[in-house]
Each structure stands twice: as C-alpha cells, then as structure tokens.
Amino acid sequence: MFEEKDELAPGRVRVADRRHRHAREVLRAQPGDALVVGRIGGRLGRGTVLALDAHALELEVALDRDPPAKLDVVLALALPRPPSVRKVLQQATALGVPRFVLFASARVEKSYWQSTGLEPERLREQLLLGLEQSVDTVLPEISFARRFRPFVEDELPRIARGARILVAHPGEPAAGDARAAGGAAVLVIGPEGGLQDHELARLDAVGATRIALGPRVLRVETAVVALLARLAG
C-alpha cells in the first residue's frame, strides 16, 4: 500500500519503513518478484521489485484493477475499551465497512475518550492494517459523537438517509433477524453492559429496529464480525 509521497516518479515507488521490512523479512522478496500493491484511495495491481536492500524497497508498479466493493453498512459503535477499538476497527475494515461512528453512551467509561488509541495517526494505522489484510485501498471514514442525544436525533437519521437503523441489543428477546433486512443499513452497537432503556427509547423514536445474535454474551469484536457477516450475507 503506497501513497503519493512514496512515489519517486509515476509508476516508481520507494518505501523504507514497515513495508520494506515486511517485503524483506516476511515475503523474502528478490529483485524481479511481483508483489500485490495498491495506491491508498486508488487502484490495485502488481509491483515488480527493482531493488531491495537493507535500506529500502523500490518497485515498478502497474495498477490495473479496482479494490473490492465496500459493504453498504455504517458501523456506529459505543466507544469500546481501547484494545477492543483496535480489534474492531481492523476487522470491520477488513470486512469492508466504509464508515465508523464512535459514540458516547451512559455506560461508556469517560476515560476511554482520553485513550491515545483515538489519535488520528493511531486510528489510521488500524485502518491501514485492515485494508492490507483484505487487499483494499479505500480508507474508511471515522467520526466521533461525544453526546448521545444529538447523535441519535440529528446525526443518525442524516447518516442513514432512509436506510434501516439496526440496533444490536444483547438478549433482546423479540429481536428480528438482521438478515431478513438486506440492503443498506446503519448498525448500532451499544457498550459493554448494553444501552440503557432511555437510550433504547430514543433509538426507537427515530425508527430503529432491534436485532439480536442469540442468547450468548459476546465480546464486542466477536459480535461486530458476526453481525456484519449476517448483514452482508
């Protein structure tokens, strides 16, 4: 994965960081080898190794295909604890989520908002790892909603633009089937311990539908992957 600043000239890329080490130590590439490459935000193709030494990797790149389609699902997630943020962002990016909203809720610990993991560079790192894993080039968008009520009443309907708003609520007995739905959706996932009743009521008021995964309590990173798999299926 490269970007404009890695280009020495059109079609000529030079990297000297983690990507260089990966090519050298993990892939054990040799001059002449072809690697899968992609331009961030652009197309995918092949990069032929021109030079690879202790300092840098130089490639001649030819981009000839589009990245895979994204899911038509926006993931709105009550801000999880920092290690879960990393896991969720990486895996959901790999699965093709194009947009994340991390929102505040009564059961989100205030201290999570101070996590260094939310710094733009750290978030970008997680998104890039997800893209690399799934051979995609298009960075998802991330936004934050620090107040629950304006998030639900103003922002959520604007994000959904008529698409379904699905709320995953653990143990929800009367829950519908995520899949029965199909098509575009905003998937809202509450915090550990769940959304509170008054929060669910506000979501009901903007037309959200509750869905469940079954009787088992899952970590947020497991629940996110499972729900996305069902919505995408």
Next chain:
Amino acid sequence: MFEEKDELAPGRVRVADRRHRHAREVLRAQPGDALVVGRIGGRLGRGTVLALDAHALELEVALDRDPPAKLDVVLALALPRPPSVRKVLQQATALGVPRFVLFASARVEKSYWQSTGLEPERLREQLLLGLEQSVDTVLPEISFARRFRPFVEDELPRIARGARILVAHPGEPAAGDARAAGGAAVLVIGPEGGLQDHELARLDAVGATRIALGPRVLRVETAVVALLARLAG
C-alpha cells in the same frame, strides 16, 4: 466457573486464583452480592458472596438453569499460527462450537505443532475463557489430526455422520451459500494460503461442498467468526 475440587461442601465454593482476583478487583464484590456462577460441565445459577478477602472468595451457590445450547457445527481447522489458535478457540467457544479438530495440511508450518499453546492445560485455558465470556459451562472437545489423508478419508466422514461437510476456500468463485445449507455441519477451514488442489480433490471425494465469504482475504479468526455467524443464522 467452578468444578468439584473448588467445592468445600455441596453448594459451598471457595476459590483463590484468577477468579478470586476478578471478583475482588474487577467486580468489586461485597459479602451478600450475587454473582453468576456455573459448574464446569453442569448448570448455571447464582453464587452469593459469603466471604471475600485478600486470600479467597467463598460463595454459596444455587444452580437453577441449563447452559445455552451449542451450535450444531464441528470446526475442523488447519492448525493456524499459535496466536490465531488462541483467538479462534476462545471466540468459537464463545459462539458455541462443541468440537474442534486441528488438522495438518501441506501449508501448515511444521513448527506450529511444537507450540506450547497446544499443551492440554493451555488449550483448556482458552476454552474456559470462551465459556466464561458466553456464560456457558460445557467444555468443547479438541482433537488433532496430524496426517491430512486419513483425517479426510477416515475421520471426517465419521465425525460428520451424514451431516454436510463444508469447506471454506478463499476466493472460491462457484461457492455455494453457507446459509442455504442450515442444520448440522462440519466446517473445514484451510490454512493461510489455502488448501492445495490435491487436498481439495480429496475433500471433494468425500462429498464436501465448497463455500466462500466473498472476495476479501480475511484473517482466520475473522473468517471463522463470520462463517459460524452465517451457519448459525
């Protein structure tokens, strides 16, 4: 989660390990508080805190309900790299997989079989974490198949006992839909880099059906959760 050796007397449980620390430091339990408890292999219920000090936690337990139903899916997994083994076992146990088979395949690195993560105590630890997460008590079975051909030809049909054998193969273009299937299944997941053609041919010969998740390349732990969610859905 407790077992016979933790019982001082019927209905009276004493623990002085990780579970004690969890009750003290994370849950901050006090005498009189009720915690969710379960007997390994048995029922779930409530444990009333009798005493909790720096040394141990003592509970009076009353078990009154069954653990959640398991999935009707056996997960047969080409032995992944050690960190993935942990993640897959924990998450798949939390999702309700009752049985795992870790098998050898041409692209499984031989060194993975020497991992200390495969020692029975270490495996049990991962399974217990998955059970605790999902409030379940029944430990999944794990077995190993160190030779691919006898695994596929002898063991797999015996495990399936007439249920469908589904093979997740990345990028499989003509793949069927996992869900269209429904009911009991053995889900076979190949190694990083995929099963080789001659391995797929042997699976075809015992009647396996190929399924796919889509065009994206996923980590094994992400793919396992996504496939199980679809099969269970």
